[in-house]
Amino acid sequence: MQRTITIGIDGMTCQGCVGSVQRALERVPGVLGTTVSLASGEAEVSFEDSQTSRAALAQAISDAGFDPRP
Numbered sequence: 143m144q145r146t147i148t149i150g151i152d153g154m155t156c157q158g159c160v161g162s163v164q165r166a167l168e169r170v171p172g173v174l175g176t177t178v179s180l181a182s183g184e185a186e187v188s189f190e191d192s193q194t195s196r197a198a199l200a201q202a203i204s205d206a207g208f209d210p211r212p
């Protein structure tokens with residue numbers, strides 16, 4: 143089933159950070175689309191929940207060097 147969630151992210155300071163987070167999320171298998179906002183410090187992610195999970199998305203954000211909020 144397709145789900146859309148919002149993940150808060152600490153540590154983004156410019157559009158370069160936004161691009162890094164966006165690319166990290168889009169590389170996760172099962173991600174259908176993502177919108178990352180510097181202003182709100184949040185990523186909205188649509189994904190197929192049989193293929194990935196909030197935890198895996200948060201991990202991808204961490205691996206890219208940013209801090210997902212719980």
Ligand SMILES: [Cu+2]
Nearest residue numbers: 155156158159
């Ligand atoms: Cu930056």
